[in-house]
Amino acid sequence: MCGIVGLFLKDKTLEPKLGAMLSEMLVSLSDRGPDSAGIAIYGATTGNEAKITVQSPKPDRDFRGLDAELAKAIGAPVSVAVKSTHAVIRTTQDRVDAAREALQTLRPDIRIMGAGEAVEIYKEVGLPEAVVERFDVRSMTGTHGIGHTRMATESAVTTMGAHPFSTGADQCLVHNGSLSNHNNVRRELIRDGMKFETENDTEVAAAYLSNRMAHGKNLGEALEGTLSDLDGFFTFVVGTKNGFGVVRDPIACKPAVMAETDQYVAFGSEYRALTKLPGIDNARVWEPEPATVYFWEH
Amino acid sequence: MPANTMSKAERDQSHARVFDLSQHSLRELNQALHKLTPGSNETAWEVLNPKGSHSVAVGVDQPVSIDVRGSVGYYCAGMNDGAAITVHGSAGPGVGENMMSGSIVIKGDASQYAGATGRGGLLVIEGNASSRCGISMKGIDIVVHGNIGHMSAFMAQSGNLVVLGDAGDALGDSIYEARLFVRGKVESLGADCIAKEMRPEHLELVQGLLDKAGVTGVKASEFKRYGSARKLYNFNIDNADAY
Numbered sequence: 068m069c070g071i072v073g074l075f076l077k078d079k080t081l082e083p084k085l086g087a088m089l090s091e092m093l094v095s096l097s098d099r100g101p102d103s104a105g106i107a108i109y110g111a112t113t114g115n116e117a118k119i120t121v122q123s124p125k126p127d128r129d130f131r132g133l134d135a136e137l138a139k140a141i142g143a144p145v146s147v148a149v150k151s152t153h154a155v156i157r158t159t160q161d162r163v164d165a166a167r168e169a170l171q172t173l174r175p176d177i178r179i180m181g182a183g184e185a186v187e188i189y190k191e192v193g194l195p196e197a198v199v200e201r202f203d204v205r206s207m208t209g210t211h212g213i214g215h216t217r218m219a220t221e222s223a224v225t226t227m228g229a230h231p232f233s234t235g236a237d238q239c240l241v242h243n244g245s246l247s248n249h250n251n252v253r254r255e256l257i258r259d260g261m262k263f264e265t266e267n268d269t270e271v272a273a274a275y276l277s278n279r280m281a282h283g284k285n286l287g288e289a290l291e292g293t294l295s296d297l298d299g300f301f302t303f304v305v306g307t308k309n310g311f312g313v314v315r316d317p318i319a320c321k322p323a324v325m326a327e328t329d330q331y332v333a334f335g336s337e338y339r340a341l342t343k344l345p346g347i348d349n350a351r352v353w354e355p356e357p358a359t360v361y362f363w364e365h
Numbered sequence: 366m367p368a369n370t371m372s373k374a375e376r377d378q379s380h381a382r383v384f385d386l387s388q389h390s391l392r393e394l395n396q397a398l399h400k401l402t403p404g405s406n407e408t409a410w411e412v413l414n415p416k417g418s419h420s421v422a423v424g425v426d427q428p429v430s431i432d433v434r435g436s437v438g439y440y441c442a443g444m445n446d447g448a449a450i451t452v453h454g455s456a457g458p459g460v461g462e463n464m465m466s467g468s469i470v471i472k473g474d475a476s477q478y479a480g481a482t483g484r485g486g487l488l489v490i491e492g493n494a495s496s497r498c499g500i501s502m503k504g505i506d507i508v509v510h511g512n513i514g515h516m517s518a519f520m521a522q523s524g525n526l527v528v529l530g531d532a533g534d535a536l537g538d539s540i541y542e543a544r545l546f547v548r549g550k551v552e553s554l555g556a557d558c559i560a561k562e563m564r565p566e567h568l569e570l571v572q573g574l575l576d577k578a579g580v581t582g583v584k585a586s587e588f589k590r591y592g593s594a595r596k597l598y599n600f601n602i603d604n605a606d607a608y
Contacts, residue, residue, distance in 0.1 A: 319496055319515075322458060322476065338436050338457060339417030352436075352455065354476060354495050357515065 068218045069243040070096030071230075073304040073334035075211040075311035075363050081330055081345075086207030090199040092333070092340040093214040097195050099336060100218035103229035104198040105190025107239045107306055108212040112184040117160040119167065120180040120188045122153050122226055129174045130154050140169040151201045152226075153180065153189050160184065163236075178227060178264070183237030185210075185308050190229035210365060213306045213334075215241035221249075222267040232270045234261065235277030237308035242269040243321045243336055244300035252297065272297060276305060290314040290360040304334050305362075312362035319357030326350040332363050381409035381432070391418050401427040417457065422450055428467070442469045445486060461488045464505055477514070480507045483524065489578045496533065499526045502543055508578035518545055519555065527574050529583060537591055546571050546588040557597045561590045 072092040076082055086108060093106065123129035130149045133156075138145040143162040148155045158166050163182055170177050180188040189202040195216045199205060215230035222228050233239040246252075249268035252275060257263065261274045272293065279289035286305065290312050293303065302321040305312040313334055315323055326333045326341050328350045335341045338352070355361055384394050394412060401407060410431040415421050419438040422431050425448040433441070436454035446465040455473030464483040471479075474492035481497065483505025490498075490507070496514035499507050502524045509526075515533035518526050521543030531549035538555020544567070545558075554560075563586070571585035 317515075320477070324476075337417055337438055338455065339438055342416040342436075352474075354474070357496065 068099045069230075070099030070216045070336045070340070071214070071241045071243050071302065071304050071334070072096065072336070072340050073211075073213040073241075073306070073311060073313070075332040076209075076330070077332070078330035082210060083208045085209040085212055087205040088344065089212045089214055090195075090205045091343050092335060093195045093216060094199065095340050095343070096216055096336055100216040101194055102217045102219045102224045103190065103192045103226070104195040104214070104216045105188065105229045105231050105241075106199065106202075106204050106212060106214040107181065107186055107188045107231040107233070108204070108207050108209040109185040109237070109306060109308065110187060110207070110209045112308070115159050116157055117163045117182065117184055118187060119156040119158075119163065119170075119182040120153060120186070121156060121170065121174075121177045122180055122190075123174070123177050124152070125176065126152050126154070129177055133174065136173055137166060137169055140173060141165040150189070150203065152191060153202060155187055181231075181233030181239055183233075183308060186233065186237045186239060186306070188231055188233055188239060190215075190231065191226055192224060192229065210309075211306060211311050213239065213241050213304050213311075220245050221269075222265060225265075227265050228267050230269060231306075232267070232273035234270065234274040235280065238273070238277050238280065238306070240269065240273040240276060240303055240305045242272055243302045244316070246271060246297055246299035246301065248298040268299070272301065272303060280307075286310050286312050286364075287360050287362045290362065294358050294360075302336070307364075310362055310364040312360065313355055314360050315355055315357050317358040323355050324352065325355055325361070326352045381411040382407050383411045383413060385413040386416070386418055386421075387414040391420065395420065395423060398422060398425045398427075398429075398431075401425075401429060403427065405429070415454070419457070422448070425450070425467075436473065445469060455492065456490075461486075461505075464488060474511070480505050483507070487574075487577055493530070499524070499543070502526065506574055506577075508574055508580065510578075510580065512549070515552070516555070518543055518558075521545070525570065525574060527571055527578075527588070529580065537593070539597060540591075540593045542593060544570070545591040547591065548583070548588045551589075551591070554591065557594050558591055559594045561592050563588065563590050 134147040141162045146157045230241040231239040246268040249271040253271045276289045302315045302323045412433040415435045415437045417438040421437045421441045423443040426446040428447040430449045433452045438457040440459045442450045443462040445467045447467040449468045451470045456471045456475045458476040461469045462481045464486045466485045468487045470489045475490045475494045477495045478497040479494045480488040481500045488507045490509045493511035494513045498513040498517040500519045502521045504524045507526045509528045512530035518537045522541040528547045532551045534552045535555035537558030568585040
């Protein structure tokens, strides 16, 4: 199974409630996957600043003094905001790669969840309620976000095996389904310079999209490519810095429901996930067509 | 999708037993429905606030009427045996799965495999149905006012599927003896499914189903019939090399 949600706001007045709305949507699908849960939220961008979301198995040890040590290593200002096992590191955009590299030696146990100007990613083993509570997701502000609750099939139940997967700046993906040609696609992507953290099939889909976009495709074109290049069952919901996309494989046995009003575009594995959204009774509600790419951009 | 189109006064007047799923559990509802005995006076039920719940009114085996005010999730009205169930909203996957008898009306859209394996009764979908509508149907009648998705009536064995709109890819793949009637265009036919002549008995059959489903202004003669070419029924020795 697995449950996935996505919410793309059109109405700026809802932005302070994004975290709360997305959390409710995800929690309502808890019985679709008890193994792990995660959420990616795209917040306001501040021009020159970039964020790196990191996770540590020993946050007390790894996050203490990290700001000063990292700032010294990369020669740029750094702030570290700790949330439970995760921390959001802020620095200037031109020092992100340097910071990622420095982290490998300064804190070898730290894992990078994702990076970009807008995105923050929080994911852990456990039920959606525990995960959104742990990271105080309900208080988060943003323009759009995606979430996932996992019933594992293709790889281990670990923090790194949880969704969303992020393989490019401000890019992330959640997946309901299973891919059957992920080993081959992973090999091809590695040959093209992509890096992988796990054996997970969904990470391959995320990296596939990042790779296509790095080769100049837009989100819609990259999603279109999944239909011919990825084999298996999938409903994907994808976020980029200013966009939000959905695609289902041609068989389309993994469920999907969408709703659109003047205020938002919302995605849920089931209608249940959408019932608490404002104005849902008068929203346009539909099931996305198989093998059809949908995407919205701010 | 109006969640509740009836005023309180209207509800009081209707004398229906009202079951609010925001106040009571789904299990309480289904157990109350299962406890009904022949001749019960509780013949009208109304379910409020389903909010996408799964398995609403499954396994009802008495001829009662049930109005569900809002949209439901998976498997609504499954195994229905005699009840008249109306969903005033849309339905998730597997609505009316394995229905035995009675009727189910979906005022909105239905998700995948609506009416799957149904053995009898009438399923009416007033909106669109998605993929695999009527998969492995075994005697049920299904009338869809809108379109149906791909792989509908896959391995359909008996019964009738009437579609006022269009049908998606691979209609009637590996079909047995179910009859398919489509008024709009068919994206493609599945293996062993072919177009067939509309004979007088088919016109009569379709007209009867349109009438039962409350469809007006549509003539039976506007439909095309599809069914089995019966080429997959027996092993063809010329295909032995393929195995």
